[in-house]
Amino acid sequence: MKKTLFLLITIQFLVFSSCKNESKNNNVSQQNRGFIAKKAMVVSAREEASKIGSDILKKGGNAFDAMMATEMALAVAYPYAGNLGGGGFMVYRLEDGSIGGLDYREKAPLAATKDMYLDENGDVIPNKSTVGGMAIGVPGTVSGVFKAQERFGKLDIKDVLQPVIDLARNGFIITENQQQRFSSNNDIFTKVNGKDILFGDKTNAGDNIKNIALAETLERIANNGVDEFYKGETAKKLVAFLNAKGSIITLEDLNRYEAKWREPVVFNYDDLKIISMSPPSSGGICLNQIMKMIEPFDLKDYGHNALKTIQVIVEAEKRAYADRSYYLGDPDFIDIPTETLTSDVYLQERMHNFSFDAPTPIDSISHGNIVGYESDETTHYSIIDQYGNAISVTTTLNGGYGSKLYADELGFFLNNEMDDFSSKPGVPNVYGLIGAEANSIAPEKRMLSSMTPTIVEKDGELLMSVGTPGGSTIITSVLQTILNVEEFGLTMQEAVDAPRFHNQWLPDEIRMEPGRFNKEVIQQLKDKGYTINESRSRVIGIVDGILILSNGELEGGADHRGDDTAVGF
Ligand code: GLY
Secondary structure (H helix, E strand, O other): OHHHHHHHHHHHHHHHHHHOOOOOOOOOOOOOOOOEEOOOEEEEOOHHHHHHHHHHHHOOOOHHHHHHHHHHHHHHHOOOOOOOOOEEEEEEEOOOOOEEEEEEOOEOOOOOOOOOOEOOOOOEOOOOOOOOHHHOOEOOHHHHHHHHHHHHOOOOHHHHHHHHHHHHHHOEEOOHHHHHHHHHHHHHHHHHHOOOOOOOOOOOOOOEEOOHHHHHHHHHHHHHOOHHHHOOHHHHHHHHHHHHOOOOOOHHHHHHOOOEEEOOEEEEEOOEEEEEOOOOEOHHHHHHHHHHHHOOOOHHHHOOOOHHHHHHHHHHHHHHHHHHHHHOOOOOOOOOOHHHHOOHHHHHHHOOOOOOOOOOOHHHHOOOOOOOOOOOOOEEEEEEOOOOOEEEEEEEOOOOOOOOOEEOOOOEEOOOHHHHOOOOOOOOOOOOOOOOHHHOOOOOOEOOEOOOOEEEEEOOEEEEEEEOOOHHHHHHHHHHHHHHHHOOOOOHHHHHHOOOEEOOOOOOOEEEOOOOOOHHHHHHHHHHOOOEEOOOOOOOOOOEEEEEOOOOOEEEEEOOOOOOEEEEO
16 A cells, blocks of 8 residues: 555656756846845835944944844834834844744733633634734744844944934834825724824824834833843833733733744755745745745746746645644644655645646645635845845734734834634634644744745855745745746846735635736636635735845845835945
8 A cells, every 4th residue: 555655656756847847948038127236235114224224234233233223123114014012033044154043923921821812602702812902922023133133243232223213213204105004094093092192194194203202112122131121111111001901911921031043944946945934934834835846847938927837836825825724833832744744755745636727626635614814914124244144034013003002101013913823723813824723822832923034045155035024925925036036037126026926725716916917817717717816905915035146246126015125235
């Protein structure tokens, strides 16, 4: 029996291998390069944050100094996702080629319980895990930026944070995009906080917002270090505020929080080496699974966003997201069969029922019939410094402005990351993702994420730092950006701007950015039996990346979907 199975898998492997045509045509012209810098670059969601990070590099700081400055500057100028009250992941590659990952994901409070979002009938209580005090996980961002800077940074913390404190004190200009988000959230801000807050519909695009409370918080952190946030005056004020708003987070939760170094997920795709984030993010494992499932196919030959390309990618995505929902969670609490999930044999077997004729039915991949929402929060930044160190960082409050709870005395929003746990197996979270026991709630457990900060090497040399916001669409947006460069020859700027599609197993549909795909291809997909959804959201992901060009210069890809900007020298 075992022998027969082995033979079957081997035959499938051979069939798959022969799908790949060796002669690859570059079928997309290289016209539109992004911002070019000779030595160093920061690309982030706000020009102010990219500039502050780049200035830190100019002063002689390295990528880890710039990480602290950029991340904190995003908390000032991009409160939608930049944060002190959230968490994130960072993947690095040092100039000597050594790599690592940092997990500063939020944790469930000590008083958390598995059923904390269920009513007496065992049903999920609407909004309890998304809005207000009960939605908040123990924040990890301040621990994360300190952990990275203390280990690898070169500059004094006060010098790193001073420009950020100045930004908060002197103010930043509200963009059109930002004003729209402030206005559309105004009512919920007022409802959750019981009063108007600093951000809302009373400002206009072009106005300057000063956040003095945040400047003072950052000043205390600059003076007293990481303990200020987790044990000091800031911690005490934060816990008093949270408890008054119904949160179960205690001072002990803050005292015990610590970011963790993690081994990244590493795999090869053609001549690329991909380094991405490991659990509790699902990003690296899912990206690994999808890329290995599509590797045998000649996407370049099929063409960029062509019918067969979309089919292969969508079918691989389906299978990876089905695995994600069952197997992945916090590795400190569960055993994840990473080796099996990412092995060639397993992935070939997973694609054995793939066909270009028709979609593989989702219930033959796994079970479930759940639909859900999608949203596009979180933020990503990439940094390559003048010493050759690269980092890729994705950070979030989860939903836009997180739980919407704003600690006005401290000047920042608190996350609603608890919604990334599986409140009840089979019931979708805000991204429409369903989960199982592996991602159930437990005290001090980290909730599963999709954040996929990624670094790519080619022939042993650094090639790219890339990542994006976008909830469940993060993984597939990072995938398409890498493929756009590797398979289709796009520049970094073209790669991040190109139209994107997404499939996450459930709901059973291909989401496509509206009006951006060839109508004929859409019709062909429908004819084959795929459901196309062009209305779920206006954009899929807001990707930022940096590509090292063959002459050694850096090209920034700052996604035109947002206010994202590359700054460097
Ligand atoms: N909160 C979105 C994620 O971590 O994937």
